Amino acid sequence: MGTADGTVTGSTKVVDHGADADRYVFAVMGDGFTAAEQPAFQTACTGFTTALQATRPFDAVWNQINVHRIDIESHQSGADNPLACGDGSAPTGGATTADTYLDARYCGDGSIRRLLTVDSGLAQTTANARVPGWDVIVVIVNHAEYGGSGGGKVAVYSVAADALEVALHELGHSAYGLADEYEYYQGCSSGETDHDTYTGPEPGEPNVTAVSDRSTLKWRHLVASATPVPTTTNPDCTTCDTQANPVGANDIGAFAGAKYFHCGLYRPAHDCLMRTVGSSLPFCAVCQEAIKAEITRGSSPACFVASAVYADTTHPDVVWLRDWRDRRLRPGARGRTGARALVAVYGRVGPPAARHVQRHPALARLLRDRVLGPAVGLARRHGRRG
Structure with missing residues (x-):
């Protein structure tokens, strides 16, 4: 089982918005795809990136995201899908076993068939070797039974119907808490x-x-x-x-x-x-804030002073300010040239200013209550998000 049941054959950067060190990095790999089925895996990977880009809030921060595809040839096609599971369900199309690189298996905890798991430790080791700057791993399993799982920065989903919605749901767990x-x-x-x-x-x-x-x-x-x-x-x-x-x-x-x-x-x-x-509302506003906070925290210049003022990088006002900045930096955005110049200057003066604010709590309260808080509140009410 495991590495004896397949081979990592290569990796390709399929979405490139700059150096991985400055971006939020997805590492996408497959399990249960044989050598002959690699074109199917590549198509599935393209489908995932297309769906990701079209979904809020990923569309708003797409220029901060890189995606790498890691090609893995499993010895056999599919995944383990046992006859018996604790929920009393039967496997669609009958029970299956397959020797795959990441040991994909339905009924992963013994109680619910839809819980599709892989060897997450091996997935992380594989990503470390091929894409050392990864932030989250996505595993696409070559099996038609509905299923998925998330946790430990590894999201898993099958190629069943609604597969892409499952992928996004599991990302919610694995990458964004x-x-x-x-x-x-x-x-x-x-x-x-x-x-x-x-x-x-x-x-x-x-x-x-x-x-x-x-x-x-x-x-x-x-x-x-x-x-x-x-x-x-x-x-x-x-x-x-x-x-x-x-x-x-x-x-x-x-x-x-x-x-x-x-x-x-x-x-x-x-x-x-x-x-x-399959909900008509992919991610609600609360979930979108959490996702954007995680992506921008690891991919773009921090809001140094705002984070110091609020002493919380995930505070809604800090998230809003990062979002405003990132929208201004998007290609074609109004005022993009000026915003880029401002960010460049802020990258130099922001850290020392933030340290000064951190040493003076009274100044932090003043800036929060009299400057940043009212300014963000006014902009929210007037819908000026850039």
């Missing part, structure tokens, strides 16, 4: 009894919360004043809530049911890709 927003584990009709009401601590993920108070909601800056909080409540915590969305499709609020629980946790949108594969 997003939680599943659906309110069940095995399924609403599965009869599961241990997912009624969440009673644990506040989750660390940016897109789920146990808080239903507007004033302390972690994404309160994105909730319109007319939107009630909580936005929905589940009248029967023994089952999934099926009520219709009471607000607009893109509106952010606090909707009951998230991270495998019917009650006790809230998600920011009624529906989004972190809840439903």
